[in-house]
Amino acid sequence: MARRPRPVLWLLGAGLLCVLPGAGAANLQQKIESNRERLQSIHSSLGALQAHVAASQKTQAEIRAEIAALDQKIQASTQKLAKIRAEQQATRSKIDALEKRIAQLQSELAQQKDILAKQLRAAYTLGSLTPLAVWLQTEKPAQIGRLSVYYQALARARSELITRTEATTAAIAEQRNALKAQEQHLTRLAQAVRTQEQTLEQQRQQHAQLEQQLADRIAADKAKIQELQANARVLDGLVTRLVQEYRQQQEAIAAARRKAAAEAAARAAAQRKAAEEAAARRRAEEARRAQQVEREARAAQVPPPTTHITPPQIATVPAVPATPPPAAPTPALPAVGHGPFPPPVRAPIGARFGTPRMQGGPNWQGITFSAAPGTAVSAIAPGMVLYSGPLRGYGQIVIVQQAEKVLAIYGHLGQSDVHVGQEVQTGTAIGTVGSGGELGQDGLYFEIRSGGHPVNPLQYIHN
Structure with missing residues (x-):
């Protein structure tokens, strides 16, 4: 059984940090783009080879x-x-x-x-x-x-x-x-x-x-099962790291908002104090002038003229509370699963969630759509792209954060049309359906993770 080259694993280890937008994400995104074509060529060759071997070998049941x-x-x-x-x-x-x-x-x-x-x-x-x-x-x-x-x-x-x-x-x-x-x-x-x-x-x-x-077929199936298990572990590790980094991103955003609110409160307090000090100085100056006029009138023993003094206009400084009001909560993304969502492609469903694979190994953690290569794949709900690139055993994949703990995984793509950090909406073009690969046939692999664990995608989409 052919093994995928080390650059795929290097990209998995080095490219996972690109899930957050910003300067670091942009640099890592450039690294991903620079290696994408070479990795895509390697993955396509290996996918075609695996499909050819799978088609030329008999199953244990047939033998x-x-x-x-x-x-x-x-x-x-x-x-x-x-x-x-x-x-x-x-x-x-x-x-x-x-x-x-x-x-x-x-x-x-x-x-x-x-x-x-x-x-x-x-x-x-x-x-x-x-x-x-x-x-x-x-x-x-x-x-x-x-x-x-x-x-x-x-x-x-x-x-x-x-x-x-x-x-x-x-x-x-x-x-x-x-x-x-x-x-x-x-x-x-x-x-x-x-x-x-x-x-x-x-x-x-x-x-x-x-x-x-x-x-020989049993030995090959055992090797294939081990490879599928290794691929599943790689995907689990990727999802775990993406979830952790998403949480870190949310915590960083919340900390930045708290810091901005604290700095705004400090500036408001400083402005209020400066206004109070200016008002006190103006009142002291007015009192000093009134005393001086009274002394001069007494010295001349002349009744002081009636002076109409117009009090100066003191700028009113709005009161600022000691503690800033809590920041408005970020509007939550649509809760996937609370209503019917369109499928990523319009095609018959092949393998279903939880069913055993024909060659053995872990059961299917998602579902497959029997769609022709080149068929457009669309996002089922709004979200942010956390990962876009090749992954061993899954071809080109795109992972979209759709809610706080819900991830959508689009696998076995022929090509991806989105990049890390991109905001997508329902119906946004994710990519196109690929051919061969681990599926051994043309089609799309679709998976939903809730809290890092695979769940039945049919609970979130209507067939």
Whole structure:
């Protein structure tokens, strides 16, 4: 399994500080932009390679199904081979019985031929005399009846023996034909046994290959599961750091507001004190002038002229409370989940939250949309972009802070159209749908984190 290059992890470690707007964020943003093209090229190449490997490899379930089917074929082949061998054995038994029967018939035929030969020799010894000739030549007429019966019995015996000999010869020929047929059948059975043994050996070799493929697939799936778990840990670490930095940013903003309020109160107090001191000086000066006029009038013993003194206009200084009023709270962003929000893309949902992955490993922490590459992806609610860039196992991702503790993660993007620190509104273009990658297919990965923990995105968007 290919590993992603170290620059991705370097960017993850060095580029996380770019989540806050300001001078430091701008510098880090420039670093991200300078490495974005190279990282995007690496990620695209690795994503395409992973998609190709995933498409060319069989799953464990497919291999196990093939092994089960092959086991059935091997079992059937073994049964067929046993049946052929049993038939072969039965054929050999028939051949042995036929050979014994042929031997018995040949023995009977030899006996019949021997008897027939003796009869023929006896007939030859008598010569060609007919029974009438024997009767005319004999000196003992009483023997004529006996000789006649003898000749008739001898003729019948010879005829029957010839018939049996012919039947035995035909039976031997028939048995030989049956023996030949059984021998041919035995030859075919032997060929069938050899063919079935070859088929069985091929099936066993194929079975061994499938077992090896299964072992390799299990090892590859274990490695893939470990990689998915590592990717999930990387994303968890990124989300944790982003949440901490967002909180630090909010605390810094609150501290700056408190400091500004304290400085404004101090300036107001100083202005109030200066106004009071100026008013006191003016009153003292007016009293001094009145005393001087009275002294001069007494010295001249002349009644002092009536002088209409117009009191000076003293500027009214508005009262400033000792402690500044509390700063108006920052208007809260829309609370995601309290109403229907549009989905990031209009496409069917593939993998759902909490369902197991086909190759194993951690369950899906978000959902996937089966959208075509290049489809526009939109923000589901207002917020601020905390991260925009590549992340191992998730391709190009964009993380948007939508509420105080709610993050939206748009993953497997083909490209991102926003930058860190950018304020987005509902419907703002986030980027486009990518292809391949960890999903193994085209589509968008969408995740919602509440308080740093994954939650079901369908609770925040309407499908």
